[in-house]
Amino acid sequence: MYANTRKMNILLCIILLFRHILHVFAYSEEPKCYTSCDYQILKTVIQLEQKLNNMELIVQKQQDVINKLSTEHGAVYVRWGRNICPDGSSLVYNGYTAGKHYNKKGSGGDTICLPSNPSWSNYTGKSSPKGLIYGTEIDLKDPSGIFPYSVNEQDMPCVVCRSQRSAILMVPAQNNCFSGWHVEYTGYLMAGMDDRLGSYNHICMDSQPEFIPNGSGNNNQHILYLVQAQCGSLPCPPYVQGRELACVVCSK
Ligand SMILES: [Ca+2]
Ligand SMILES: [Ca+2]
Secondary structure, eight states: OHHHHHHHHHHHHHHHHHHHHHHHHHOOSOOOOOSHHHHHHHHHHHHHHHHHHHHHHHHHHHHHHHHHHHHHOOEEEEEETOSSOOTTEEEEEEEEEEESOTTOSOSOOSOEEEESSOOOOSOOSOOSSOOOOEEEEEOOOSSOSSSSSOOTTOBOEEEEEEESSSOEEEEETOSSOOTTOEEEEEEEEEEOOTTSSOOOOOEEEESSOOOOTTOOSOOOSEEEEEOBOOBTTBOTTTSOTTOBOEEEEEEO
């Protein structure tokens, strides 16, 4: 007898639960309570609704973060010797490859990409001591057999590109990217001349460089040269004495 009554109460509660769920989700008007069981069920439904609203807010915030990350991630790199970025990368700015004098010890040791439209803060034009920066040209006797056309004495542009991928890596002595990486551009490793005072960092010059207009004169200021492998501490094979190194810029 007692068991049957208990079953009946449970059945009644289930029916009332469904009825109130229908009230909450199908009708806008305020549901009414008829028994204490009604009240408990209604209270539970309201709590569930509040939890659902909170969860929807959390999901929306997470979606906002995902959207932000998907539009703001990326990485930048310099494409040396070119004015345009590869397909899939966007232009940040373009300009002129530049660095220190090829035969001087001082000034900055890196090669940089100067923007084509400089802006100036305070200046005197006569400060001393000082560092100096020069535009870049390539010295490479023709025919080189390296680039598909003559590059000798040509002045070099550069462009800063933004990849949609979040990691950038310049790999020397490779003309293709490792598995899972995307090729931004291929080129040849270049730096200063071996027996000159002015040394600077290695850069990856595009394999099909463009030139700055009217830059074919012999300025001999910041000069780039191909870089050749030297056997000794560097194992040969796989390296080859005197062979010029390729390079590739990869993204992932
Ligand atoms: Ca030149
Ligand atoms: Ca020259």
